[in-house]
Each structure stands twice: as structure tokens, then as C-alpha cells.
Amino acid sequence: AKEQGRGRFVFYQAEMTERVQKEAELAHMLSSARFLQQLYMVYQPQFDCESGLLVGFEALLRWEHPEQGLISPLTFIPVAEKRGMIDDIGIWVAQHVCLEVGRWLEDGLSFGTVSFNISPVQLRSEKGVECLLSLLKSSGIPLHHFEVEITESACMDASDNTIELLESYVNQGLKIAIDDFGTGYSSMVTLRKLSACRLKIDRSFIRDMLHNTNDEMIVKATIALAQSLGLEVVAEGVESKEQLAVLKNQGCDFAQGYYLGFPMKSGDTINFLRLLDRK
């Protein structure tokens, strides 16, 4: 048994070394990705459940490596967070969102609000958040066009100063959405800590709500909670007509998901907006 235990340990260690190596390699590739123009943003539309009208987009980061193809943000964001690269990437994201929104405004297109994700690690740095928010302001774009998505756990980690800074921007029009609502350990505390405008119901609840009564009840309760607090609710990951119908029935404000629209590259997003404007 001892022998086996040893073998197992060696096996784990080899596996770990390999993982660390892979991670270092990924981090190295990522550090040059911005300059090699392998990063870009995609924009996933969000719609009003009742009217079906476009209300905005969520901006999502993409990394397309020439040999490895698309690398998921679920893979590279954690590496960027661990290796101290997330602040720079977060700034890059905000800059690109500003450039894009600037173009839409110049074209006279109506698009509502554009939201983007702020990493928990990014939110832990007061300087980083300050830099990001002042970037939004200096773009000259009215702040009500922007929304930042913050997860519950990220909010719990944020300092009082950071929360205060965020609030001062909220007073100037910036919107805050609590992302993946219901998946953290402290949904209610988050609601008290942050003056959010929106709750985003996590995709996992939407995915199972038609088959799982608990999930259906959680969705229902979240919508009711948001309504009584005067917040807007967005359902994420809506993949079917049936899901949309139930959400609409329960009074959910907005929906986002493959059934309604995939994330689109810049050019496709502009074409989409032009088409909508012509209607």
C-alpha cells in the first residue's frame, strides 16, 4: 500500500508540474496577445422580454491564437488573474469598449447600454478601479451608456474606498450589475453593500428551470426580490423559446442568450445595429 501511495504521489506531482508548465506557457502567450492583435471583443445583445426591443449588449473578451484557435476566457482569465496581468487586460477591455461605443455614437446608432466584466482581482486594486473608471469618463461618452458587471464574491472582496468610488460614478450615470446572481454565498449582503441597478440571474438556474422545480422557484424568487427592491433583472443563457416564455410570464425584464443572439464581432454588431435602425 505504501508503494502504491508513493506512486500516486509521483503521479500527482508530474501532473501538477505539467499543469504549472502549461499555465506558464499560456501566460507567456497571453502577454504578447494584445500586441499581436489576437484579442478582440464580441458583443452579445440583450432584449426587453416584453417588447422584444434591444436594450444593450454584454461585451465579452475573445482570444484567438493562430495555432491553438479560440481560447476560452474561462481558461485564460484565471491565468491572467494569477499572474498579475488582469489589470492591464481589464484596461484594454475598457479602452476597446469605449472605442466601439464611440463609433456607434458617431454613426448615430441606438444601442442602449454596454456592459463589461470586471474581474474580482481587478476590483481588489483601488488604483486599478480608479484608472478604469477615469478612462470611461475621459472617453467623453455619457456614463449612462456603460454598465460594469461585478460578481457577488468580487463585491465582498472590494474595499470600502472602491465601493465609494463606484458609487460616485453611479451618481454620474454608470450602472452596476451583479453578475451570476444567486451563485455566491452572500447574495443579500452584496445587495446591501452595493447600489446595483441590475441583477443577472446565473445561466445555471435558467438552464435547469424547466425541469427542476427548485431552480424555477429560485428564478421566480429572484425576479420578485429584484422587483421589490426596484432593480432590473436580466436572465442570462436563454437558449429556448420555452425559457423565454416562462421568464416573460414571471415578469423578468431582460434576457440574453443564444436563443436571442450570439456574441458578435465588431463589424457584425454594427451591421446588426444598422439593420435595427432601418426598421
Ligand code: C2E
Ligand atoms: P459571464 O460573465 O457569466 O458571461 C456569460 C457567458 O455565457 C459568456 O461566455 C457567453 O458567451 C455565454 N453565453 C451567453 N449566452 C449563452 C447561452 O445561451 N448558452 C450558453 N451555454 N452560454 C451562453 P464567455 O464569453 O465564454 O465568457 C465566460 C466568462 O469569462 C464570463 O462569464 C466572464 O466571467 C469571463 N469573461 C469574459 N469576458 C471577460 C472580460 O472581458 N473580462 C473579465 N474579467 N472576464 C471576462
Ligand code: CA
Ligand atoms: Ca458577465
Ligand code: CA
Ligand atoms: Ca454571468
Ligand code: CA
Ligand atoms: Ca456565469
